[in-house]
Amino acid sequence: MLTIYRSDVTGAVNEIQEFTKGSWIHLVNPTKDEADQVIAATKIPEDFIYDPLDVEEKPRFEKDDEGLLMIVDVPYIEEESSGRRYNTIPLGIIVTSRHFITVCSQQLDVLTLFSGGKLRAFRTNYRSRFVFQILYKVSSSYLRFLRQIDRRMDELEEELQRSMRNQEIFQLMNLQKSLVYFMTSLKSNDGVLDRIIKTPSLEKHEDDEDLLEDVFVEHRQAMEMAQIYKDIISSTMDTFGSVISNNVNFVMKFLASITIVISIPTMISGMFGMNVHVPWEGEVIGFWIVFGMMIFFSGLAAFILWRRRFF
Known part of the structure; x- marks a missing residue:
């Protein structure tokens, strides 16, 4: 799916049909025709579009004559028969001199906030700030999902204290696996954030410095919380294993x-x-x-x- 957005003078986000300067090009699991159309209009390398569509792609920062590619892992929820499972998926952010492009294999709630015009101080033509705003929302989504995992862990512990059933143990295993995914993705995203700070290609205005600092605060907090919850759930699994024995x-x-x-x-x-x-x-x-x-x-x-x- 190919969608093009652009902010007007009032700050409202409108959907347009042309690849105008200052527009935001949003690709969600695009077809080959849609991908080729964007590549031809923006002159970016093909890898910039196709690499983020690979679910196994690792976060990285890449610079080209035509623009910058930033791939970060974004958390999302998978509903399974054994319960809710948390996972991560690559999101490609491409910044050129004229356009801002996002590429992902599925629709993400993080980007829906921007396309729905639910955020203040958001402009599609403020490309550097747009990058920092996306990274901030990504870190915030990690924190939100980690709090959900923490609440679910407490619920499963109470259920296991009443009756030892395989279902609750399998759900704890899913949460443990989700935390491993989160820790791996957060560590990989950390390297991308360091490269973003060091690169001069992204202009950082005075107002953006505070936003970038908030991004790092949220990111570091998410890493610490993920590590703490991972240790807690590991000790919980060991404890209940001893109790069952x-x-x-x-x-x-x-x-x-x-x-x-x-x-x-x-x-x-x-x-x-x-x-x-x-x-x-x-x-x-x-x-x-x-x-x-x-x-x-x-x-x-x-x-x-x-x-x-x-x-």
């Missing part, structure tokens, strides 16, 4: 103890049931004596096992 051991001890207590009456009755002469044979009192022996020795065994905390 202890529960299994307790059940095995309990079953072994019950087996011992139940086997004692069987042994006694088996001895008196042999085809040999035994005391009180044929007498009514013999039944009650044997029954009393069963109760006594079974109770004694149960008491000893209870004192040793087998029950």
